[in-house]
């Protein structure tokens with residue numbers, strides 16, 4: 001179950017999307033998300049879906065990866081859809097002889113919301129699959145640069161973020177190991193009351209925390225041994241740069257955004 | 268500058284200033300390591316090996332005595348980064364020393380910190396990865412690699428700093444036999460092909476045998492400092508410290524004890540085979 005979490009996993013291949021400046025990708029994603037939420041008519045939805053598919057194609061990441069990214073949230077999508085179908089007021093329809101009424105408006109709303117969520121996850125996955133965490137955090141750091149003048153420790157924040165991402169798989173693996181070890185000794189995480197299950201987590205979280213602190217300690221020593229001295233004078237292996245492809249992508253993105261707005265106004 | 272690393276009357280304690288008697292983790296250590304030398308450090312758990320290692324790149328500063336790295340006193344703050352840069356370190360747990368999610372980005376960490384220009388970093392990273400034979404996997408995620416591969420990435424990370432010396436603190440302790448061999452072969456290669464100074468802290472005697480010199484520590488003191496053959500042939504002494512000797516040395520030692528006429532300073536399987544054939 002824990003292995004299903006793919007968000008934040010970089011897929012190291014070469015594609016136009018991989019070659020783009022992380023800043024372009026981050027800003028485009030923000031714009032895309034806003035557009036998805038501004039969309040309010042079928043044509044805008046079709047356009048947003050088509051644009052997202054184009055991004056998926058350009059990323060050259062196998063479509064199955066995107067499905068795996070969706071896996072952990074299917075439940076949320078289906079649950080919200082059901083809520084919408086049955087609890088939205090409007091024209092009642094009775095399908096297959098069920099007594100509980102669905103509403104026409106509810107069905108439409110459910111479809112919209114599900115599509116929005118799916119597009120949201122797919123487009124964010126496209127960013128994390130095609131951008132290594134270091135470049136991603138570099139991009140965020142550069143975008144936040146203006147705030148550094150106000151005293152925000154942008155470099156440190158970016159560093160913390162990339163280390164957190166780096167340790168996600170390590171800690172997941174460790175959780176798995178501890179869980180198995182405790183199960184082997186008779187711990188039961190899967191049955192009993194909620195209170196019982198929460199209590200059962202303690203023998204898992206304590207070792208996890210202790211080991212995380214030990215790791216942090218060792219990592220700090222290892223980083224110091226490699227001349228880590230904060231953000232000043234630091235250079236990069238892959239210095240992020242704005243290329244021609246970013247200009248194209250940016251223009252395309254703006255055109256798409258404008259189209260969604262225009263559709264909103266005229267329809 | 269004839270010594271790469273030299274310690275004079277080095278003392279260190281983690282807790283100083285308590286009313287009771289100070290417990291020195293390192294007690295009056297005199298040691299010198301020449302450029303290009305491969306020194307193995309042996310000793311029981313908690314005898315102070317890691318503490319000693321951390322003095323070699325100024326992660327710790329002596330409480331008494333002096334440590335010279337490249338002829339300079341590590342207390343001299345003006346050369347702080349030079350100590351770090353000249354003496355690389357590789358630790359036991361590869362997971363806790365890899366900072367990035369792509370192999371080549373991790374290897375680039377040290378030169379990035381040193382402010383090396385991008386194209387020069389690229390050159391160093393490629394070369395370091397080729398040295399440890401990980402160039403093909405440069406775009407991989409470290410957490411998907413085997414233990415031996417991760418540890419070689421960590422070694423590449425140290426090499427990319429272009430140090431004169433690398434200190435390995437039990438680099439093979441968490442690895443399977445295959446990973447252990449990969450790592451040790453890489454270490455020997457660094458010494459022989461790149462002429463790097465190597466300090467190897469280990470619990471595996473078969474690894475120590477490949478060193479030019481073996482330092483045996485106990486309770487913060489250096490008890491032996493000699494070529495491997497002289498150290499390991501004294502099986503009784505090693506046993507008295509709770510340390511092992513290579514299996515073949517042990518075998519010949521026991522045979523000799525049972526009255527069989529065999530050399531007791533055998534260190535490698537090949538030597539052992541030769542000796543046994545002579546007996547037949």
Ligand SMILES: Nc1ncnc2c1ncn2[C@@H]1O[C@H](COP(=O)(O)OP(=O)(O)OP(=O)(O)O)[C@@H](O)[C@H]1O
Pocket residue numbers: 281282292310311312313314315316317318319
């Ligand atoms: N940060 C610390 N604070 C206090 N005491 C410490 C600290 N680190 C180590 N010690 C103590 O110092 C002594 C020497 O520790 P050190 O880690 O140098 O031993 P070691 O020879 O490397 O052992 P091992 O083979 O287990 O790695 C031990 O008794 C240990 O408990």
Ligand SMILES: [Mg+2]
Pocket residue numbers: 316317318436
């Ligand atoms: Mg140690």
